[in-house]
Amino acid sequence: MRTEPVLARPETPAVAGAAVLSRQGDFAASAEEMKFVCLLADGRLLVADGQAMNAHVLSYCARLERMGRPFQRVFTRIDKISQTYQADSGGAARLDHSRMQQTAKELLNTACQQRASDIHIRVRRFSAEIYFRVHNDLVKVSGHPRDFGERLLATLYGAMTTVSDNAYKPNERQDASIGDRDKLPERLYGVRIATAPTGEGSVMVLRLLYNDAGDEIDVRPLGFSEEHAALLQLFKEQPQGMNIISGPTGSGKSTTLQRLLAGEILESEGKLHVITVEDPIEYPIEGAVQTSITNAGSEDERSRLYSAAIANAMRLDPDTIMIGEVRDRASAQSALRAAMTGHQVWTTVHANSAMAVIDRLVDLGLPLAMVADHSVVSGLVSQRLVKLLCPHCKKNLQAHRHEVGEALLARLQRVLGAAIGQACIAGDGCVHCRQHGTIGRTVVAEVIATDARFFEHIRAGEKGLAMAYWLSELDGKTLMQHAIDKVAAGSVDPRMAERAVGHLNVAEAWRGARHGREWEPGAACMPAVLERLGQLGEAGHAA
Known part of the structure; x- marks a missing residue:
């Protein structure tokens, strides 16, 4: 039994002048529902004859009731419903299009806020x-x-x-x-x-x-350490060689590149000709000539145009070429050729670590003998982003150890030693962090300035020895060690650090222990770490 009056069947429902509400907005019906129902602004709900128990009609009526929208069913021929939508389609469609554009802009604005x-x-x-x-x-x-x-x-x-x-x-x-x-x-x-x-x-x-990503040219506020910043500065000052930044999607590679190139242009007082090849252009770089790939109809065509753009950039008298991403054999070969012909090249690649960049280039079809040359590939960088704790509401780990699993606590005790007292976890949120408990993200990274001996080990297949040489002789610091440093400083929650770099592991973190760090772990850890260093060397010789 109907709970509301049934109005007389109108000959032409739209003549009454009531706007159609079920086309768009809060009361929009789906395409299937619009075949059987039409809600008008005066409260009439036009329903196709014989469709009172249709699932789409019942669903739409139930939604209106949940939303508290009063309505009165008016049964009419199904073609009249279609005619009502058609009569309203001109102005309503334009109005809907305009409103949706405004909605899209508001969505972007809210996301920015x-x-x-x-x-x-x-x-x-x-x-x-x-x-x-x-x-x-x-x-x-x-x-x-x-x-x-x-x-x-x-x-x-x-x-x-x-x-x-x-x-x-x-x-x-x-x-x-x-x-x-x-x-x-x-x-x-x-x-x-x-x-x-x-x-x-x-x-x-x-x-x-x-567009505020380029306001800074210093990479340290991003989270890079003083040692990292010094190495990156060294890369900028070398007139040739390819410097490659790796990391997963969303790890901040483009932001790092932008700051490095903006800083290089500023330090040269605009005397460097920097050309970028991007797909698409991501961030503005003041003083650089930025080019993009356009009108590619397929992935094969995009790849061809990308390689052609790199080759074209080499003919435009550049000092520095930035290639947005090395993602296939053609772009990898073009980037390598640019580095071999006396240009400074910056680019990015998807790889798990700084050393894994070499494997990735070989996987893309480049010969190891050419890649493992420090005059061609001069710098390797790997980075991740980890949440930065709000200094106003973060909580001391020791005082809230019940919030952390026993297995993680045991790992932290082994890795941090006495420094565990300074470790912190995310708080409950406050006005300073908008109730998030974090205030942004910080980089954890590893940076390798390659040299002849490092690549000798790589060409010989002695990856363990190459790693040991980097850590012990070049004072390298792994991405995991950088994450542990930030946990020890109380700026990163160890749970968040592990989501970025995996379980915090003392053998991994202290492969460079012979040169010391900013803080001391438990003394019992040291023999195991030095033993692990020895195993790395033996594994390299065995290879």
Whole structure:
């Protein structure tokens, strides 16, 4: 039995002048629901004759009731519902398009206010969810009907990107970028977009590129140590050789590159000709000539254009060439050729560690004899990002040891020794950190300035000896040791450090123990560490 009156069947429902609400906004119906229902602003809900018990009709009515929206069912012919939408389509579609663009801009602005690094929009079977990645954590910020999510994705891709074919195709994987300053908040330089179909809908991820990343040229505020900064400065001052920064997606490689190049240009008083080859341009670098790959119709075509752009850059009288990423054999060969012909080259690659960069280049098809040459590959860097504890609400580890697992406590006791007293964990949040417990992220890194002897071991297949030589003779510090230093200083939660570098391990951390560190571990650790160093050397000789 109906609980509300049934109005007379109107001949043309839209004539009454009531706007259609079920096309867009809070009361938007899905495409299937719109075949059977149409909600008007005057409270009428047009329902197709004979469809009162249709699952789509019942679902839409239930949603209106949950939202507290009063309505009165009006039964009419199914073609009248279609005509009502068609009569409203002109102005309503334009209004909806304009509103969705405004919604997209507000979404980007809100993400900027929270200093999110990424926005995830997931369209599911019956809903759409929006997440922000803040301090490396995904945080759900809102939920919407599926139709809203579909229109938001179409608006972001179709109306805001700068690709030649901006038709959004939910059943295909697509990449694009937003570079029009009028469409972006003041704090953003650009947005990179990637989409993919899923088992129940589609997903879009937007990487936010902030335009304040180049305000600094000093890498130490990013988290690099004084020793790291000195080595990176050495790389900048070498007129030739390839310097490669590695790390997973989102580890801050592009930000590091930007600061290094901006600093190099500033220190030369603008007398260096720096050319970049990027796909796409990520951050502005004051004083550099930045070029991008455009109009690539396929991955093969993109790869060809990328290599051609590197070759072209070499003919433009550069002092320094920055290649956004070495990702295939063609770009790797072009980067190597640039370094071998007397240019300084900076680039990035996906590899697990600084030493693993060499394996990655060989895997891409470069000959080891050419890669393992310190006059060609002069610098290797690996980095990760770890959350930085809020100094106002962080908690002493010893005083809150009950919040940390026994296994982790045992590892920390072995690795930190007496310094465990200074270690801290994340607090409950405060006004200074917006209740996050963290205030951003900091780099943990390892930097290798290659030399002839280091590469002698690499060419001979003696990776263990190469590692031991770097740590003992070149005063190297592993990425794990850098993370442990930050845990010992109380600036990084050990649980967060382990998520970035793995279990904190004393043998790994103290391979360079013969040269000492800023703090002393338990004395009982030292024999095991020195034994591990010996094993590394034996393994290298065995190889």
